[in-house]
Amino acid sequence: MLLHVKEVLSKDEVARARAILAEAPWADGRITAGTQSAQAKNNRQLPEDCEATRACQQLLLQGMERHALFFSAALPKQISPPLFNRYGGEANAFGNHVDSAVRYMRNGARVRTDISCTLFLSEPDEYDGGELMIEDTFGEHRVKLAAGDLVLYPGTSVHRVESVTRGERIASYFWIQSMVRSDEQRRLLFDMDNHLRRLRSDSSLGEADPSVIGLTSTYHNLLRMWLDV
Amino acid sequence: MAKTAEPTFGRTPAFTHPEQALTPLGAMMLAASVTGWAMPATAQTLPAVTVTEQADVQGKDALLTKKTNIGKGTQDIRDIPQSITVITEKLIDDIKLDTLKDALHYTAGITFAATENGTDQDIRLRGFPIATTGDLMIDGMRDPSQYDRDTFNTERIEVMKGSASMLFGRGSTGGVVNQVAKKPMLLDQSDVTVSAGTMGYLRTTVDVNKRLTETTALRLNAMYNKADNDGASIDKNGIAPSYSWGLGTPDEFTLGAFYLNNNNVPPSGIGYVGGKLAPVKAGAFYGTDSDYADGNATYVHGNWKHLFGDGSELRTQFRSGVFERQTWITQARIGTTNGVATTAANFGDNTILTRVGLAPRKDRFKSTYVQSDYSKSLELGGMRHELLAGIDAAHEQALRFGGYGTVGTNYAKGNTTVGNPDDGTRLNVSPTYRGTEGYKSDALGLYLQDLVQVAPMWKVLGGVRYDKFDGNYEQYTYANANSTVRTATASNSFDFSPWSYRAGLLFQPSTTQSYHLSYGTSFTTAADTYRFTNAQNANTPPEKSRNIELGAKLDWLDGNLSTRGAIFRSEKFNERTTDADFGNIAYTLSGKRHSTGVELDVVGRITPQWEVYGSFTWIPDAKIDAAGSAATAQATVGQRVGLTPKRSGALWVSYQANAKFRVALGGHGSSENFALAGTSGAISPNARAPGFMVFDAMAEYKFTPDLYAQLNVSNLGDKAYGDALYPGFAVLGAKRQVLATIGMRF
Numbered sequence: 022m023l024l025h026v027k028e029v030l031s032k033d034e035v036a037r038a039r040a041i042l043a044e045a046p047w048a049d050g051r052i053t054a055g056t057q058s059a060q061a062k063n064n065r066q067l068p069e070d071c072e073a074t075r076a077c078q079q080l081l082l083q084g085m086e087r088h089a090l091f092f093s094a095a096l097p098k099q100i101s102p103p104l105f106n107r108y109g110g111e112a113n114a115f116g117n118h119v120d121s122a123v124r125y126m127r128n129g130a131r132v133r134t135d136i137s138c139t140l141f142l143s144e145p146d147e148y149d150g151g152e153l154m155i156e157d158t159f160g161e162h163r164v165k166l167a168a169g170d171l172v173l174y175p176g177t178s179v180h181r182v183e184s185v186t187r188g189e190r191i192a193s194y195f196w197i198q199s200m201v202r203s204d205e206q207r208r209l210l211f212d213m214d215n216h217l218r219r220l221r222s223d224s225s226l227g228e229a230d231p232s233v234i235g236l237t238s239t240y241h242n243l244l245r246m247w248l249d250v
Numbered sequence: 251m252a253k254t255a256e257p258t259f260g261r262t263p264a265f266t267h268p269e270q271a272l273t274p275l276g277a278m279m280l281a282a283s284v285t286g287w288a289m290p291a292t293a294q295t296l297p298a299v300t301v302t303e304q305a306d307v308q309g310k311d312a313l314l315t316k317k318t319n320i321g322k323g324t325q326d327i328r329d330i331p332q333s334i335t336v337i338t339e340k341l342i343d344d345i346k347l348d349t350l351k352d353a354l355h356y357t358a359g360i361t362f363a364a365t366e367n368g369t370d371q372d373i374r375l376r377g378f379p380i381a382t383t384g385d386l387m388i389d390g391m392r393d394p395s396q397y398d399r400d401t402f403n404t405e406r407i408e409v410m411k412g413s414a415s416m417l418f419g420r421g422s423t424g425g426v427v428n429q430v431a432k433k434p435m436l437l438d439q440s441d442v443t444v445s446a447g448t449m450g451y452l453r454t455t456v457d458v459n460k461r462l463t464e465t466t467a468l469r470l471n472a473m474y475n476k477a478d479n480d481g482a483s484i485d486k487n488g489i490a491p492s493y494s495w496g497l498g499t500p501d502e503f504t505l506g507a508f509y510l511n512n513n514n515v516p517p518s519g520i521g522y523v524g525g526k527l528a529p530v531k532a533g534a535f536y537g538t539d540s541d542y543a544d545g546n547a548t549y550v551h552g553n554w555k556h557l558f559g560d561g562s563e564l565r566t567q568f569r570s571g572v573f574e575r576q577t578w579i580t581q582a583r584i585g586t587t588n589g590v591a592t593t594a595a596n597f598g599d600n601t602i603l604t605r606v607g608l609a610p611r612k613d614r615f616k617s618t619y620v621q622s623d624y625s626k627s628l629e630l631g632g633m634r635h636e637l638l639a640g641i642d643a644a645h646e647q648a649l650r651f652g653g654y655g656t657v658g659t660n661y662a663k664g665n666t667t668v669g670n671p672d673d674g675t676r677l678n679v680s681p682t683y684r685g686t687e688g689y690k691s692d693a694l695g696l697y698l699q700d701l702v703q704v705a706p707m708w709k710v711l712g713g714v715r716y717d718k719f720d721g722n723y724e725q726y727t728y729a730n731a732n733s734t735v736r737t738a739t740a741s742n743s744f745d746f747s748p749w750s751y752r753a754g755l756l757f758q759p760s761t762t763q764s765y766h767l768s769y770g771t772s773f774t775t776a777a778d779t780y781r782f783t784n785a786q787n788a789n790t791p792p793e794k795s796r797n798i799e800l801g802a803k804l805d806w807l808d809g810n811l812s813t814r815g816a817i818f819r820s821e822k823f824n825e826r827t828t829d830a831d832f833g834n835i836a837y838t839l840s841g842k843r844h845s846t847g848v849e850l851d852v853v854g855r856i857t858p859q860w861e862v863y864g865s866f867t868w869i870p871d872a873k874i875d876a877a878g879s880a881a882t883a884q885a886t887v888g889q890r891v892g893l894t895p896k897r898s899g900a901l902w903v904s905y906q907a908n909a910k911f912r913v914a915l916g917g918h919g920s921s922e923n924f925a926l927a928g929t930s931g932a933i934s935p936n937a938r939a940p941g942f943m944v945f946d947a948m949a950e951y952k953f954t955p956d957l958y959a960q961l962n963v964s965n966l967g968d969k970a971y972g973d974a975l976y977p978g979f980a981v982l983g984a985k986r987q988v989l990a991t992i993g994m995r996f
Contacts, residue, residue: 041858044909046955068955070311072906076858079808093274125436125461131498214274240275 022208023155023162023174026091029084029140030169038077038142042191045073047107064112064182067105078103081140081193084169094211095173098250099198101132103140108151108182109189115182122176124196134176134196135204141166141192148188155180173197175204206247213240310339310441313863313902314812314854320408320428322390322417322565322623322638328803329636329701331711331754331766333411333425333816333849335865341902342401344914345946346445346962346989348453348475350386350399350407350429355918356900357409359424359849359867361893363925364519364974364981372974375411376820377845377872377894378424378795385421387428388569389553390623392418392644395573395615397547398512402455402473403490405430411849412797412818415750415772416713419642419695423772423795423822433504434467434494435459440996447962447989449533450478466495479984481535481672482517486510492551500557507550508571516543519581519979520603522937524594528584532970533985534671536603537580538663540680545575562626569619576612578653578681580605580663581979599669607661610653610681617646634703638713644693651683655732684734688724693717699752711754711768719775720745746792748773762805766816771796795822801849811854811862819846825876843891845872859906863916866899893975895920895941904948912950917966919943925975939972939980960991 030038047065067074081103085091101124108114124132139153145165153164153172156179164172174180176196201207217236221228228234315336318327327334335357337347347353354360354373360380363372373380380386386393393399401407411425418426441457453475461467470491477484492506518537520528530536549571556564584592585602592601621642628635653659657679666673699713722743729735754768774793801816825841847869855861872894877887902916921941945966952958965986973983 046909046952048955071909071955072858073909075311079810083808089273089277092277094276096276123464125498131436210276211274214276218274237275244276 022094022204022211023157023164023172024094024211025164025166026088026094026171026173027167028169029088029091029171030080031084032169034080034084035142035168038080039191041073041076042067042105042107042142045105046071049112063114063116065107067107069102069104074102074105077105077193081195091171091173093214094207095136095138095197096200096207096210097136097197098200099132101134101196103193103195105142105191105193107189107191108185109148113150113186114184117179117181119179120176120196132196133198133202135199135202136173136197137176137178137180137194138171138173138197139164139192139194140171141168141190143189143191144168148190149186150183151185151190152183153180154183177204200249201244201247202249203247206243210240210243210247213243310343312855313338313340313861314810315406316809316812318408318410319390319430320387320410320426322625322640327812327814328758328764328805329709329756330410331756331768331801332414332770332799333801333814333818333851335409335411335814335851336853337407337409339405341863342404342407343443343993344904344948344950345902345916346948346964346991347401350401350404350427353401353404353407354409354427356863356865356902356916358851358865358899359411359847359869360409361895361898361920361923362974363893364976364979373427374893375409375424375427376818376847376867376869377891378820378822380421380424380427385418385424385426387418387426388551389431389567390418390428391567391569391619391621391642392617393429394617394646395547396575396613397510397545397573398486398514398543399429400473400475400486400488400510402488403432403471403508405432411816412768412799412820413750413770413772413795414752415717415748416697416699416715416752416770419693419715419717419750420719420773420775420792423774423793423797423820431506432457432469432471432490432492434469434492434497436461436465436467436497441993443991443993445962445989445991447477448987449480449985450476450483451987451989452476465497465499466493467497468493479515479517479535480533481515481537481539482533483515485514486512502553502555504553505551507548509546509548511546512544514543515539515541516577516579517981517984518579518605519608519976519981521582521584521979523584523592523597525937526594527937527939527970527972527980527982528668529594529597530668530970530982531671531985532965532968532982534668534970534982536582536605536666536671538605538673538675538677540663540675540677541578541580541607543575543577543579545573547571547573560626562624564622564624566622567620569617571617573615573617574613575615576610576651576681576683577608578610578657579608581608582606582666583979585665597668599667601668603666603668605663605666605675607657607663609659610657610661610683612651612681612683613648615646615648617644619644636701638697638699638701640695640697642693642695644691646689646691646693648687648689649685650687650689652686653681654684654728654734655682657681658731684728685726685736687726689721691719691721693719697750701756707757707759709756709758711752711756713752715750716747717750717773718745718747721775744775746773746775748792748794762809764803766799766801766803768799768801769796791824793822793824795820797821807854807856811852811856814849814851816849817847818849819844825874841874842876843872843874845869845891845894847871861904861906863902864900866897868897869894870896892925893923895923897921897941902946910952912948912952914948914950915945916947917943917945919971923972923975925977925980937975937977937980939975942969942971944969944971944983956995958993960989960993962989962991963987964989 045067048068120134120137155162155174220226220233337353359376361374408428414426438461439459443455445453456472459469472489474487488510490508494504496502551569553567582603582605585604587596587601623640626637695717697715701711704710725740726736727738729737750771752770757765772795797820799816799818803814805812821844823842825843850866852864872891874889898920900918904914906912919942923939946964948962950960968986971983972980974981
């Protein structure tokens with residue numbers, strides 16, 4: 022499932038994050054890459070442990086916490102701390118790669134990367150190129166979103182970031198271990214949830230309708246069947 | 251059908267707009283568990299989503315931590331109904347808190363007793379001893395011997411205030427100090443620091459963490475430290491390797507070793523003048539080059555954490571080691587000034603100081619500890635229970651030696667004058683030792699604690715512990731003062747089987763507020779403390795204490811800032827109101843005392859630029875309620891308890907000027923303080939040390955995120971203050987020092 026989640030951060034929050042990141046101590050992106058993807062990676066990235074990273078992580082996590090659609094789609098069990106990268110100038114691209122299956126946290130905890138997320142912090146008109154290209158079973162997708170918007174896609178997909186030929190592309194990226202491991206099942210649940218939402222808001226049916234209650238029950242029972250808590 | 255699903259639909263009053271009620275189902279459950287959004291109590295909720303970021307911040311990077319291991323398992327600080335102050339590695343690195351003692355200076359309510367046996371770690375919290383023999387922990391397990399603890403292998407220091415024998419067994423009247431050791435992590439990270447400074451200071455630390463495979467890692471910490479300190483020199487080194495396997499799997503193992511070696515010349519004590527601290531310069535050393543406080547600590551440790559399929563956890567650890575120490579320290583007594591008695595008025599550079607070597611001491615302590623702690627969460631009777639149960643066993647053995655022959659006790663080391671500190675005197679004699687006392691004990695403890703969520707906002711804590719303690723003491727006598735021929739051995743023994751309790755009520759109306767009311771008891775088998783070896787003091791019952799506390803832990807600014815406050819009353823029965831030195835004439839365990847006060851802590855980030863750590867204690871009332879058995883050696887009923895200043899505190903504020911530059915200023919201090927109470931034997935029982943404030947400052951420049959330079963100035967005002975007090979003398983704090991540090995992470 023590839024999903025565009027709008028306005029995870031407000032424009033105001035984007036501006037705050039950008040202000041922090043403008044002052045931040047950027048470093049070579051290869052510090053977090055595995056040996057294979059290090060060959061492909063050419064960008065700059067913020068160290069995981071600096072003040073700026075933590076401040077922006079807070080902003081992002083708050084944004085996600087209040088975003089209902091995001092939760093419904095991701096059903097997160099663990100969210101790895103968001104990281105930040107910057108493409109532009111000499112360091113402007115990240116070739117085809119697959120994310121490592123597991124993210125190791127500094128405290129020894131691990132996050133299985135079921136879902137990859139990229140949150141855009143630069144507006145599309147601020148740079149040329151820089152599209153996130155995701156290959157999934159339906160082919161290749163080209164993603165370039167408004168600042169504050171997020172794309173979530175299966176961690177299993179091969180993806181790359183096209184060269185930024187003008188301006189700078191700043192984004193945050195992170196991974197989610199979902200309570201529902203299978204992308205397919207998560208997608209079904211999400212679809213069902215969305216349709217149910219429509220039924221519930223439909224004035225002729227409403228929330229008390231027996232079918233709505235029945236389908237809600239089915240939603241929960243599927244969740245129970247597939248859940249890994 | 252399907253009525254089960256209905257509660258999820260329950261519209262809460264918070265959802266006034268129809269579209270808000272139409273939150274997706276998955277989101278309603280999950281988001282509620284993350285943010286605490288209003289939800290019907292009956293809603294089906296999934297377990298809380300773990301936003302890993304919060305647990306992920308290393309102590310190296312922040313002053314604020316919300317988790318602690320001091321309650322044996324890992325707990326949220328907000329779930330512990332007692333005052334807790336945590337000193338993270340960042341504060342240690344920022345202020346250059348090289349030793350445990352330095353670090354504890356930054357915890358309010360802590361004072362130090364100068365002692366005749368030269369340990370620099372006779373610590374008081376709320377006025378009660380945090381005995382090295384029972385209340386210092388490493389990873390929640392006793393670390394009881396006397397040695398000069400260094401922080402090179404310490405990730406953070408947790409101070410839990412109030413009685414806690416229910417968790418730790420004997421000790422803990424004032425509280426417990428837990429040193430959390432650095433452990434292997436699944437990442438590659440190395441930190442190297444080199445500091446150089448005034449008074450010949452050189453310190454280098456190495457912290458290498460290497461991830462070897464998906465589940466194994468190795469960590470090595472090492473330290474080398476030297477300083478001349480104008481006479482009171484430091485010469486120490488340490489190494490602590492540890493290896494973990496099975497990390498992230500249900501069975502995590504760690505094996506490690508620790509070695510620390512000290513060859514220091516300790517600061518000298520100086521007598522009081524007219525009931526006040528001698529007005530000498532900060533850091534003035536009036537000892538000799540022959541003084542020493544040598545010691546080494548060597549131990550091995552192991553840890554096994556097993557995660558059961560049902561989510562419960564069993565932690566088993568052991569530690570076994572040998573600790574050796576020998577000291578011969580100088581006390582500078584005030585002599586005459588220009589031929590007449592010294593007073594505050596004529597005290598000056600010409601004042602003669604008669605140097606007396608405190609009795610040479612040497613001891614060897616061996617200890618082995620094993621403990622298992624089991625924690626489990628479960629639903630029982632419709633309520634959530636957090637169960638904690640454990641068993642621990644200890645075997646301890648000590649041999650103590652005293653000087654004999656020429657350098658037996660109180661050996662005169664020659665005179666100097668106030669104007670002539672660090673005069674380079676080197677004596678042509680040194681102590682020789684013979685065994686004076688032996689001590690052996692076995693202890694076993696069993697405990698059970700339950701934290702029950704009795705209602706959505708209320709938790710109740712109850713715990714009980716049973717201890718079995720058998721001790722055996724021997725005292726040796728010799729043919730004469732110059733002989734090593736042992737003529738007699740007097741032995742005593744005792745066994746105690748006390749029960750300890752802990753109860754608490756927690757009210758947590760939101761994720762940012764936690765209020766507690768708690769009650770705890772503790773006991774101390776005083777006979778395991780230094781020199782409590784004769785019938786008079788060994789055969790009296792253990793000290794008992796109880797502690798009542800009402801407190802609040804509040805989070806602000808999205809959890810970036812925490813404040814903690816508590817009002818407490820601690821009471822101790824069978825109190826050792828007299829100094830241990832009078833143990834031969836008085837039943838030392840016979841008094842009663844109490845202290846009542848308020849503690850406040852604030853820690854965290856106010857804005858992304860400003861970070862703060864503050865700790866303050868106010869004890870308006872600390873009195874002796876009943877006194878000892880010997881009129882000549884007892885404290886006075888109604889008197890304020892020694893080493894319990896009314897106010898004490900510490901503050902550290904840092905400002906990140908830009909991405910590369912950070913400055914910080916802080917300090918610690920206390921109001922007027924005085925030593926242990928006692929009416930005879932000691933030279934100046936009423937001597938006072940005035941209130942003081944010592945300031946420290948730091949500036950840090952990061953060339954890159956991984957390379958920084960740091961400049962520290964400690965004791966900015968070069969203040970001379972009474973750091974550790976004894977009735978007969980005081981040990982003043984260190985003088986101003988400037989340190990430059992280069993640190994690298996790679």
